Amino acid sequence: MDQRCPRCRSRIERRAPFSTEMTLAWLIAGIVLYIPANLLPVMHTSGLLGEEDSTILGGILEFWRSGDWDIALLIFTASVAVPFTKFIAIGLLVFTVRKNSRWQQHQRTALYRIVEFIGYWSMLDVIVVALTAALMQFQVLGAAEPRAGIAFFCAVVVVTMLSALSFDPRLIWDRPA
């Protein structure tokens, strides 16, 4: 029954075992973590003009209102649009595979490739906060500190990447038995 690799003794499977289940589990974990990532402040800035906790959405709104629509759009894309796209895309893939759907198999494969690719670029927010917190340390004049939200956001990115990794794209092409 067990087929093992003669060299490394690892199990040989036709398809990645429990692929859809694990993908789904990671996906749900990502969605759950995405909620505190958006509710909790990601950064705390203090300075002469007072101190402030900023959340991701609050920061986007602030940039938008102050006229920096390009930065707002960039952050929105990186921290709202991309995660949502990933949730929807992975959810769609898992759903169709479970249904053994034969709908748009080419496009779904392409979608999987895209999801896998943009996963690497989802850490934009985390990098922004890390850079700001590292650079903005002027004691009384101004200081920025990361807050819990950014850790959740980081976890969301990691978990969704794991979710995408656990998905076996070959399942898209499988025929029902």
Add this chain to the structure above:
Amino acid sequence: MSTAPDPPSEEDLPAPAVQNRRWIPRLVWVVPIAAAVIGISLLIRNWENQGPRVTISFLSGEGVQVGKTLVKYRDVAVGRVSAVRLSADHETVEVSADLSKDAASLLKADTQFWIVRPRIGVGSVSGLDTLLSGVYIGMKTGNATRRERQFVGLESPPALSHGPNGRELQLHAVRAGSLPIGAPVYFRQFQVGRVIDENLLPDGSTRVTVFIESPYDNFVKPVTRFWNASGIDVKLGADGLNVQTESLAAVIAGGLAFDDGPIEALFVAGGASGEFTLYKNESEAMAPPDGEPHYVRMRFTQALRGLEVGAPVEFVGVNIGSVVAVDLGYESHDRSFPVIVTAKLYPRRMGQAYEVLAAQGKTESVETLAAFVGTLVNRGLRAQPRSASLLTGKLYIALDFLPASPRAAFDPSIRPLELPTVNGTFQELEASVGQLVRKVNNLPLEQIAADLHTDLTDLHETLSEVHARVLPNAVDTLSALHSTLESADRTLDVESPLQRGLTETLSETRSTLQAVRELADYIDRHPDALLRGRRPQKMPERPAASTSDAKP
């Protein structure tokens, strides 16, 4: 594994026993569950930490920003403004603020909120940090037990936002003067407290609430007197000019001061309950307690120009009251216009005599005073206007014993008491001054001046004669005298022939006299020599005699 060269047909194979041992990958479900647990616990914690939301209404929301403006208690942020909106009647601004959970216990019915803005006054500078950071809402908790979520904000910060220990005192005054809230309170030039509130009472008087910080509140005793320290007290007394101020800030911005009252105040209860009287100035505050004023009326038949409301009434030189009204009366029976002076007297200022009397009487009543005044009138007490200063012409009323004055009727039942009067002496003075002036007027000044002029002319002539004649002669005489003295000087000089001759003569005379003495001695020893003459062999020569004297 085992590789069979001949794979058996499917039929030969035993039915596979499905062993679902590979449950480990299912452990991945722990991740979403853990995420959910963390998320839910965070939400619960957040919900638990959610403090109360309060609504504060202000007249103006200047500088208040949603999500930025903080609510601070003791300068620590305890909340943040979450909404600002107009009230339904558009009269106030309603500011909603979310407070932290631990601040919930600070919300009493009498908790106070106010907007902290920079304030720069003479006495103090506060809230400068808000210049950069924007305004914040200050908060001071109260003592009430009832909880409240709706508040009316103060328009100006309370003087004490978070109380140090101390005592709050109420001061009553007819007029508080210029006392801003926060004005300093001094005890012997030390600032020990502040004015924290001012109210206009329904009866029109003012009530000033001051806060004395601990431990200085121990200085406040029942006998303590408070007075308004704003302004400069300049006094010209017998000991010179005396300028008294509490501090420059108090002079400009107003302030209060207190100190122990006079010793007499020890005998008067009051102030124990934290209620004090605020006096106008220090001298008024330090005056012995006056008790209740009594009003008396005096009827003068002479003009009293210079008598003003507020002029002092003195009893044997002691100020015991002041004039409160000067009115013109009319006597129908002789169609005269007497001047009716009403004065208030503080009989306590009369000192021991009155107190003894008051102690005998029941209370400090008008009857007591009437009886007391009655006895004094019988002893000759009269009211008399006197001139306080010849320069200004101001008058005061003196109550003095004038036994020589005509007997006066005193009716102790009239209210207010009517004191018998005598006319002032200042008019007599005026008359005598007038007489003096008249006498001076009558002096033959012109004639005197003319005589004096003649005399002076004569004197001038005499002097010029002296100058013209007598003086040259005098100069001649003096020069002659000078040459005489010079020759005398020359004669008496040591080198002069006269001197030398005189000296020689004198030495001659001396040797002559010596010879005479020797002769006298010789004759004394040899009286016979007068008859026989000298015996030269026995009588050695004068130099030998001196050697024979040396031999023995």
